[in-house]
Amino acid sequence: MSSPVESQPWIATLYQISRRNKQQYFQCGGSLINPCWVVTAAHCFPDGEFPEPKDYAIVLGKTNIDETNEFREQKFLVEKIIRHQHYSDQTNALDNDIALVKIRSESGECAAMTDQVQTVCLPPSDLKLEGGTKCEIAGFGKETYDSIKYSQVLKSSTVQIISQEVCQSEEYYGKLINRNMFCAGDPTWKVDACKGDSGGPLICQYNGQMVLYGIISWGDECAKKNKPGVYTRMTNYLTWIEKNMAQSASVQDNFISE
Missing domain, CATH: 2.40.10.10 (Trypsin-like serine proteases)
Structure with missing residues (x-):
């Protein structure tokens, strides 16, 4: 939205x-x-x-x-x-x-x-959010994978952290996912970051503050089933x-x- x-x-x-x-x-x-x-x-x-x-x-x-x-x-x-x-x-x-x-x-x-x-605040180095934690992404990226143009207005959406175990499973991304990355997506596969959102924030609430937990990085198309968005894990950097x-x-x- x-x-x-x-x-x-x-x-x-x-x-x-x-x-x-x-x-x-x-x-x-x-x-x-x-x-x-x-x-x-x-x-x-x-x-x-x-x-x-x-x-x-x-x-x-x-x-x-x-x-x-x-x-x-x-x-x-x-x-x-x-x-x-x-x-x-x-x-x-x-x-x-x-x-x-x-x-x-x-x-x-x-x-x-x-x-x-x-x-924006950076997260504490030991912060590890559980699967299911709701976070927010924002950007001017395409609204769907097939869109010709980027969004004209800033949009934000809610996504959920997906556990590392699930994201590293064969039906998701398997061995492509390492400790520098994590996945987040929408349980109904309707919401995702897309082309043009790259580099933007994944923001999560922690101890009453909004912290930059991830950087929008890559994924297989956008909002594709079992292919959630992949994010750079800020705590490692x-x-x-x-x-x-x-x-x-x-x-x-x-x-x-x-």
């Missing part, structure tokens, strides 16, 4: 900028975890090449993909892209599918906190995030992969 950005104020939209005509094309979702940092999926940046920060832009506070609201939205240049050094798409499953994006405005500022723009954000404070490289 359509969702005001105030209900998902950490949602980021990642755009790729065409070198030919300087047009911006919607690429992926993301989540604001720090005023200067967005976390997204590694596969949002084409593999086999070092993504150039100047080829991307990030907008926060967006409700409609094709409309700009100068009063609510905040636009940013990308200063740095840190894709996980062990990201891999070799098995048809995306492993270590996480990237950090450092943002700054034209005037060198990070995000300002408003009703439409807020950071808290140290990696902390280390790279700290290093970046002192290093000025355009691209780090280490």
